[in-house]
Amino acid sequence: MSMSTILTRTITRLIFLPTLVTAVAVLVKGYAGAGDGFSAGVIAGTGVVIQFLAFGPRELVARYPSLRRAPLLAWSGLLLGLVTAFAPVIWGDPIMTLYPRPGEDVPHLGLLAFHTAVLFDAAVFLLVFGFIVSVLGTIGNRYGSEGADS
Amino acid sequence: MLLLLPLAITWFGAVALAPFDGRRRAVGVVAVGVMVAAFVALVRLGITVWTSGPVEMVAGDWPAGIGIRLRADGLGIAFALISLGVLLAALAYEVLGGVHERSLPSLVLFMSTGLTGVFLTADIFNFYVFFEIAMTASFVLATYGKQVGHLRAALTFMVVNLLGSVVFLAGVASLYHVTGTLDMDGVAERVNGAPTASVLLIAVLIFVAFGLKLGLFPFHSWVPLVYRDTWPAVAAMLSAALANIGSYGLLRFGAGLMPRELSLTASGLIVIGSLGILYGAIQAVSPRTAGEVIAWSSIGQVGYILVALGIGGPVGLTAAVLYSIINSLNKLVLFLAVGLRGWLVGAAFALAAFSVAGVPPSAGFFGKVAIFRAGADADRVPLLVLVVVGGALSLIYLFRIYQRDYWARNHAAPPSPLGARVLVLVLACGIVFIGLWPEPLLALSANAAAALTGGGS
Amino acid sequence: MILALALVISVLFGCGAFLLLKRDLIRMAGGIILISNAANLFIVSAGLSRGREPIYPLPAGERISDPVVQALVLTAIVIGFGTVAVLLGMIYRTYTARLAKAVDEGDETGRTPMSMPPEDRVAD
Known part of the structure; x- marks a missing residue:
């Protein structure tokens, strides 16, 4: 592929x-x-996409074998998001209630606030990242095996 | 809590089943179990709604009017019940017959989540979001079978429905622009203060969007193409469950949010609906595959819903709800029966065909009677003739299929699994049972229509 | 500003509709992408107002821009992103299925199922 020059490979590896x-x-x-x-x-997904363009599907999976687990990542993100959304219902608050409630103290670690909204956003992050990588994997793997045949 | 239970059950069920191979029988059975649980939860919610009025909840504990409101009222419950019931039956049918693709059970559950969400929300943008969840699941479901024909049908279905979603999104955005709120009650209140011309334009946008989903007469061209080539159980899910979004949307946005514009365009709707009834029925008579005939028939059938909506008032709206529900049941049985071979199936098909034609004592009879009554109340004599002619034509085209597929067929083809055949026959008997004891369904639809006319609550 | 936005939306929508009518599946997908982005811009235009960023604490006495449309358009973009991914996956499946069919039966039109060779499509 034309994207795979020494320059693009070095830069993508660096970034x-x-x-x-x-x-x-x-x-x-x-x-x-x-x-x-x-x-x-x-x-993060774009980061993987650039790697994919520079190295091609087979070398990419050889470099980062854990990318194969991306669907699991998307799945756990979805589950985490659902749990964060529905958990307040168990103790009687409306769906999507976030804790601590407004006005209450938020525990901090440095500047990082421990708020359930962070949990929800992390779930979205996992879902989006996992989704992008797994779509890439579905198309890329098949493409790779076809390339080997022809 | 009660309000969220059906949503939570299907959603968590869908996610939990996603990593498992749906071709395994156990996974399919668990999925059916999840659907049954959700259905029971929905019935429980329905009992609360019918006895003590709408249930609602604002997400995130925001003040009302700011947060996203979920609400269950008679109309939403009626449509959620029929849609979940249809999906449950189609899924059970597919599990009994043997699932071919690993993702099917989970996708059906995702679709149920989307549909339940659509019917139980009181926020127009949230409506769009759940609607897209259901649509995306259905896009993938439409490819079920994986042959080139299925894929082509799925692509047509997807492109048309994506266009419909874009049009609907534009409608939602313009409603927000005109009223400054996304809450259904707020929209219903403020939309009357807006200039009629712009609201009329929005109403047309939304009508086009739901017309596309429902396969109404001028927007119908994708329907025969798609239903001819999709897998029977999937076609049943698309036409009997997913298309309910269209009729629900027309009722909710037309009669619930923009009643002024609905009454302005009422005669136009009746004309379009009548043309659809005739056109669908005439097209269905020419010989084609069974799937195509049912597709054309459904184009005619949704015409009745549009006519009832155009007549309006408590009687017309009740007729529209009743007809949507019965139409879903009929299409479910027809599509499922078409996919099967062997004895019992012909009987089920014939029962559903009688129901489509409106022959007593099937459920379809009461649907036709409701439309007839609405037309008589409105003194529209041509409409009464149309109902009779449409019924007669549907009897003709459906019995052509019956003749071709169940009499003339040589019995060389191996019969389908007994479980699936019995299920279809039980569903068909259910249609007759509703026809014999229609009072609960009549009360349900009257309650649903009352939710619309009672000030949009 | 309103006029410019309206023009952009109509041009995007027009190009999308034009592409949608092509027989080529990839162009069709391009058409869907353009049309859904036209819809996203339309949402932005529905709440177009100049003002300060709507972040608490709000500046007293100053106009703030409408935050709701931003939330709506973000959601719509996410949904559009998901559906386009599904659409592309489906086109890819159609492509491979047709390729297999064409290899099995010989393609009657004499063309490859989609006009571009696979290498270029994936690399682009």
Whole structure:
């Protein structure tokens, strides 16, 4: 493939970790500035997409075998999100109630606030990231096996 | 809590079953069990609604008017019950016959989640979100069978319905622009203060969107293409459960949110509906495959719903709800019966065909009577003739299929699993049973219509 | 501003509708993407007002822009993203199914099932 030159390969290899760090930063920063789980998931997903373009499906999976588990990631994100949304119903609050309630103290670790909204956003992040990577995997793997045949 | 139970059961069930292979019988049985639980929870919710009025909850403990409101009233419950029931029957049918794809049980549960959500929300944007959950599940479901024909049908279905969703989204955005709120009660209240011309435009947008989903007459061209090529159980789910979104949407947005615009366009709706009845019935008479005939028939049948909606008033709206429910049941049995071979199936098909034609003592008789009564109340004599002619035509085209598929067929084809055949026959007998004891259904639809006319609550 | 937005929306929608009418499945998908983005812009336009960012604490006496449409359009984008992924997956399945069929039976039209060769499509 034309994308796979020495330049693109080196650059994509260099930017992979920074992309993931940026994604996590966007996810965490969402409670003080612009950012949320969805955009974090898209950023991290784009990081993987660039790798895919530069290395092709087979080499990508050889480099990061854990990418095969992406559907599990999406699934756990969905489950986590549902649990966060429906759990308040168990003790009688409306669906999607977030804790601590307004006016109550939020426990902090440095600037990171422990709020159930963070949990929900993490779920969205997992879902989006897992979804992007698994779609890529479905199309990419089949494409890879076809390429081997022809 | 009660309000969320059907939603929670199907949603968690769908997610929990997603990683398992749906072709295994145990997974299918668990999925059916989840659906039964959700159905029971819905009936329980329905009893509360019928005895003590609508149940509602604002998500996230926000003040009302700001947060997203979930609400169960008579209309929503009626449609949720019939849709979940249809999905349950179609899923049980497929499990009895043997599931071919691993994702089917989970997708059916996702679709139930979307449908339950659509019918139990009081927020127009949330309506769109649940609607898309149901649609996305149905897009994947439509490919069930995986042959080129199924895929082509699924692509047609998907492109048309995505266009419908975009049109609906534009309608929702314009309603928000005009009224400044997304809550259904708020919209119903403030929409009268807006200029009629712009609200009329929005009403037309929403009508087009739901017309596309429902396969109404001028927007029907995708219906025969898709139902001819999809798997019978999936066709039953699409036409008997998913299409309910269209009739519910027309009722909710037309009669519930924009009654002024509905009465302005009433005669137009009646004309379109009547044309649909005739056109669908005439097209269905020409010989085709069974799936196509039922598809054309359903184009005619939704015409009746539109006519009843156009007549309006408590009588007309009750007729529309009743007809939607009975139409769903008929299509469910017809599509399921078409997919089977062997004795008992012909009987089930014939019973459903009588119901479509409105022959007593089937449930369809009461549907036709309700439309007839609404037409008589409104002094629309041509309409009465139309109901009779439409019924007669449907008897003709459905018995052509019966003749071809159940009399003339050589019995070389191996019969389908007994369980599936019995299920279809039981469903068909259910239609007759409703025809013999229609009072609960009549009360249910009157209650649903009252939810619309009683100030939109 | 309203006029410019209306023009952009109509051009996007028009291009989308034009592409949608093509027989090529990938162009059709492109048409759907353009049309759904036209709808997203339409939502933004439904709450178009200039003002400060709607983040608590609100500035007293100043206009703030409408936050609801932002939430709506974000949701609509996410849903659109999901459906487009499903659509592309389905097109890919159709493509492979037709390819298998064409190899089995010989393609009667003499064309490949989709006009572009697979390498270019995936690499783009």
